[in-house]
Amino acid sequence: MTEPTREMDTVQRLHVMAAGVRGARVAERILPAPFEEVWEAMAALDFLPDLQRVWVLRTDGDRIEALARSRYGFRAHLRGFRRPGWCWLQSRFLIVGLAAAPAPGGTGTRIALTGGVRIPTRAAVVPFGTLRELTSAGDRLATRLER
Template sequence: MTTANWPPAADLDPVRRLHALAAGVPGAVITEGEIEADYAEVWPLLADLDGELARLVLDMRGLRVTRIDGDRVEAVARSRFGMRARFDGVLRPGWIWLQSRFILMGVAATPCGEGRTRVAFTGGIRIPGRAALIPVGVGRAGRRVLGRLEARVGSWRTG
């Protein structure tokens, strides 16, 4: 065996990658579902960080991208309670990973058959100094994001 073939590369779609990454974060909860719409319709809504994504995540009053450098993103979010958070993250096709000092959010999407897109969401409150999340309400929030996304895709289609 040559070193060029070792270690073997894992070919994971963005949703599986989110599951793998979240598996290493104690307390991380993933909500996953299928949206009855093509990936080409779903992903632009999710990737619009300071537009659509900020409207889909109910805990955010707003999210403003302050810097983009390749796939690296910096943003400032304001919660519905008025608190601010500065996020550093990555935005790639099918993949969003944003984290601040106290908050983590991941979103992934991948095509899963004709006219369908698999979407996964995770997030939570980070505990400074520990590699753990407090998953308070994350499952419920994830289900709301998926529901709002599906409704938004439907209204976007009808204009």
């Protein structure tokens, strides 16, 4: 029988993950920069709403544990997975999902963001304003890459 010829890319995977998180929205856009450059900026995570600084505490294969501090002084202990073009993290109060993949046609990078303030212990985010915040985060990332 025929073997799979093409896997889902990371952006498609992010849509699937978001489907499993109640209230989650996905902000998607294409940035006119190469994948490597875009992913380097995304992986720093500090363009996301409320995340001022992020310290990676430890990694083990694709597993990652990080400490984040918000602009308002809150701290979040994030655990999850990081792979090229992919990052999924959760803490008690946050869910963060990032994806990047070369855009079709080979020009630019398609990115997608999801997550938000987590309803504690649940696969759900507070639905209000989520898409607006994610879209703003995409704007911030685009501005940084233009510099």
